[in-house]
Amino acid sequence: MDLTFHLTGVSSGHCELLSDGSAPVQSDKSLFPIVALCVSRNRAVLLFSALVDPSQTELDLRIPTINDSSLMNVADPKFVWILASQEDINAVQSLMQSFYAEEKLPYDGVTASTALDLLLAGPNLGAIFLLQDPSGSSHGYFVLTIGFSLEFGGRFALLDELFVQPSARGVGAGKSALVAAEAWVALRNIPILRLEVNHHNEKARSIYLNWGFQDDHRNILSKRIASGNE
Structure with missing residues (x-):
């Protein structure tokens, strides 16, 4: 299904289909469900669902109210997830420091900065999302x-x-971060999403299991390998 999207209520952006609308709605065989992931010009990430006629070539997408479940946002309208860019590296590092302190992980600013530069410059490696309020904080x-x-x-x-x-x-x-993560993964036709949970964080483990993640009952072992320059 090839659709041209028009966003209403937001600055122009780019939309891509997450589902192809190949299966009709049971109650109305003339309509097909589609899901579209859109990124607005200000990098806000939005998820839309709609029913379309197979003959449609264009679709108007209206920014829904904050209570509409098709908006990939948090319950509080002052927050929204955006795709991070190179200009956000200081904000990401500040949040990393807070996260590592809370999780009692060692933080190395130089290592973090190098890794962030590589990731933000290489979209084939992944992506970073930021939770922002209207002021940009x-x-x-x-x-x-x-x-x-x-x-x-x-992959x-x-x-x-x-x-x-x-x-x-x-x-x-x-x-909403998990919804955004799954949408990003689905858009790239990647079949598996994995994560790590520290043993002491039983609350997080419970949340992820309830979300549909499975415990593979394995331990993750790591070894740092010296590069040829060391």
Whole structure:
């Protein structure tokens, strides 16, 4: 199905189909459900669902009200997830420091800066999303990276980090991040989304299991390998 999208209520942006509308609605065989992922000019990420006639070539997408479940946003209208760019690197690093402190992880600013530069410059590696308010202040972030596994038949996505500041919690930001992550992964035809949970974080583990993630009952082991320059 080839559709031209028109966004109403937001600056112009780019939309792509997540579903192809190949299966008709049971109650009305003349209509087909589609899902579109849109990124507006100000980098706000939106998810739309609609019923279309197969003969349609254009579709008007209206920005829904904040209570409309088709808006990929948090429950609090002052927050929205945006795609991070190179200009956001300082905001991401600040949030990383807060996250690492909370999780009691060692933080190295030089290492973080180098990794962020590579990721933001290479969209084939993954993406970073920021939780922002209308003033442009950031209150959270999550990171998706792309890996490869024979077990999963090729590419998989890793939800590498997800953090929301305490002041922005309780409004659905974490759940909307998972929706955004799954949409980003689906758009790239990647069949698997994986993540890591620290053993002490039983609350997060419970949330992810309830969301549909499975516990593979494996331990992740890491070894740092010296490069040829060291």
